[in-house]
Amino acid sequence: MNSIPQTEKPSESHTALDQYSALDLVQTFADDQLTAVNAVRDAAPQIAAAVEAAVPRLEQGGRLIYVGAGTSGRLGLLDSVELYPTFSWAPDRAVALLAGGQQALFRAVEGAEDQTDQGAADVRMQNVGPQDVVILLAASGGTPYTMGALEESRRLGALTIGIGNNLDSPVALKAECGIILDTGSELISGSTRLKAGTAQKITLNTLSSSIMVKLNKTYGNLMVDLKPTNAKLRRRAERLTVLATGTDEVTARTTLEACNHHVKTAIVAILGKVDVAEAAAKLDAAHGSVRAAIGR
Numbered sequence: 001m002n003s004i005p006q007t008e009k010p011s012e013s014h015t016a017l018d019q020y021s022a023l024d025l026v027q028t029f030a031d032d033q034l035t036a037v038n039a040v041r042d043a044a045p046q047i048a049a050a051v052e053a054a055v056p057r058l059e060q061g062g063r064l065i066y067v068g069a070g071t072s073g074r075l076g077l078l079d080s081v082e083l084y085p086t087f088s089w090a091p092d093r094a095v096a097l098l099a100g101g102q103q104a105l106f107r108a109v110e111g112a113e114d115q116t117d118q119g120a121a122d123v124r125m126q127n128v129g130p131q132d133v134v135i136l137l138a139a140s141g142g143t144p145y146t147m148g149a150l151e152e153s154r155r156l157g158a159l160t161i162g163i164g165n166n167l168d169s170p171v172a173l174k175a176e177c178g179i180i181l182d183t184g185s186e187l188i189s190g191s192t193r194l195k196a197g198t199a200q201k202i203t204l205n206t207l208s209s210s211i212m213v214k215l216n217k218t219y220g221n222l223m224v225d226l227k228p229t230n231a232k233l234r235r236r237a238e239r240l241t242v243l244a245t246g247t248d249e250v251t252a253r254t255t256l257e258a259c260n261h262h263v264k265t266a267i268v269a270i271l272g273k274v275d276v277a278e279a280a281a282k283l284d285a286a287h288g289s290v291r292a293a294i295g296r
Contacts, residue, residue: 005140005166007192011185029194032187036198039165039181040206047203050161050177051210054133057159058215059287062131063092064208065158067123067149069099069113071193072137072200077105079204087217088227097122099145112145119148123156130157135207137200138162139192141169150174163203165196179203219244219290224263237263244290245270268293 066076077096083089100109134153138146141164162175172178181199217225228237241252244267259265259276269279286292
């Protein structure tokens with residue numbers, strides 16, 4: 001049993017799970033997710049170190065590249081696609097590599113995660129370089145596809161951030177920034193889509209959001225660099241502009257229309273009492289920091 005990863009060991013709790021009522025099942029599964037939250041909190045110093053290492057490379061034009069198989073790969077993809085509408089992070093700067101390719105999004109591709117060489121090849125296909133940040137996820141900690149991508153990413157000089165759910169996870173130990181999420185055994189033995197997956201999701205949310213804050217994508221805690229691509233988001237852009245400036249809705253809407261609904265520019269224009277062209281120039285000079293652009 002010592003050679004079995006902790007994430008694969010049968011849980012010693014709830015061994016009569018199949019006899020539970022629906023309510024007991026729901027409460028048990030929900031309570032077990034608290035382990036995921038605690039695992040992320042315990043890993044906070046490791047996550048913070050990854051943020052600090054990633055930001056300088058991304059400031060130089062690097063990309064976030066997510067790598068994983070199965071649930072881990074799909075979670076990486078989810079984080080990557082949410083960065084554009086949330087933070088206006090260019091889609092070509094958030095790349096997701098999933099064992100088995102796009103078809104693995106919808107159903108398992110047999111044997112894909114066992115292909116070490118394919119992981120390395122997929123990294124090479126993306127022309128990964130020293131400015132890039134490669135985030136590698138593996139609940140078991142040693143998925144061959146992901147390990148192949150890790151070794152190749154390091155060879156090419158990229159920053160590697162390895163996230164695993166076992167204490168001896170090679171993906172964390174061999175990456176420059178290792179994050180270990182000690183979630184232990186799953187209620188359904190080996191089903192790492194449960195709290196192991198939850199811990200990975202929380203970590204990705206925390207990691208990428210922290211990076212974006214450091215890259216001046218927020219003003220205070222306001223999401224001021226969103227991409228308003230639909231009516232709902234345009235209304236949100238107006239609310240954010242009102243919140244940030246204390247102006248009225250009409251002024252917020254008029255200013256946003258003048259700068260193609262770019263919230264940061266609208267805020268600088270209103271608070272700085274300048275037109276949108278000068279506001280945009282101030283933002284550029286301040287590297288996108290609203291606070292620096294308005295001098296407060």
